[in-house]
Amino acid sequence: MTTRIGLITPSSNTVLEPETYRLLHDVPAITAHFARFTVLKIGTGADALGQFSLEPQLGAAALLADCKPDVIAWCGTSGGWMGIGQDEALCRAITERTGALATSSTLAQIAAFRALGVSRYALVTPYLPDIQSKIVETFGTAGFDCVAEEHLGDPGNFSFSTYGEEQIAGMIRRVAQAKPQAISIFCTNFNGVRIAPILEAELGIPVIDSTTLTLWHALVLAGVDPGCVPGQGALFHHKKSA
Structure with a gap:
C-alpha cells in the first residue's frame, strides 16, 4: 500500500x-x-x-x-x-x-522540539533581522528558548537557495558553541538537508532542517x-x- x-x-x-x-x-x-x-x-x-x-x-x-x-x-x-x-x-x-x-x-518544528525534549535551541536562517526576531518570539511563546542565532539578512525567497553548504555549516558550528539542545535550520529553501545529519554526528547535537x-x-x-x-x-x- x-x-x-x-x-x-x-x-x-x-x-x-x-x-x-x-x-x-x-x-x-x-x-x-x-x-x-x-x-x-x-x-x-x-x-x-x-x-x-x-x-x-x-x-x-x-x-x-x-x-x-x-x-x-x-x-x-x-x-x-x-x-x-x-x-x-x-x-x-x-x-x-x-x-x-x-x-x-x-x-512540525514544535512537534520535533517536544518529541526530543528540547527547551533550549539555536536558530539558523537566511532571513531579515525583524523576521528572525519574530521567529524567536513565536517559539518563545511556545516554551522554547533561543540561546543562539545567526541570520543572513536576505529578503529572498529565491536567493535563499544560492547559499552554499559550507556557509550554512559555518553558521551551525558557531551557534553550537552555545550548547543548545538542538539546532534548527529554519527555512525550506536554505539547503541544510544533506549537511544536517553530518553536522549532528560531528557536534553531538540534533540538527533539524526544515x-x-x-x-x-x-x-x-x-x-x-x-x-x-x-x-x-x-x-x-x-x-x-x-
Missing part, C-alpha cells in the same frame, strides 16, 4: 522538491506530490505578509487532494513570523476542505515509521509520539 504525501511549496523554492525526492529515493511505497503558490519575498510588509493568505494555500491543497494524499503539509516557515495560530488555522481549513491530515514546517523536518512530521501523521528514511539523525529514530 502506498502512502502519498502532499506538499505545498512556495513558488520560488528550488530546494524542497529535489531534496524530498532524494530523501525518498530508496524508500518503497512512499511518494511525494507537490503544488505551488506565489511567494517571491520574505518580510514584514503588508505585501510580503499578504502572500500567505489562506486562499492561495487552500487552492494548492485542493489540487493536491485530487491525488488523494494521506497528509498535506505546508512546506514553508511563515508561521514562524506570522504566529502559530496562522498555521493551525490553515491546517484546520486544509483538513476541512480535503479530508487529509495537515501540518506545516512551523508546527525540509527534512516537514517530511518527518508528515510521515508521523500518516502512521509511517520515519526511520524508514535512511541516513537521518535522532529525530527520525525517536520513538516518542509527536
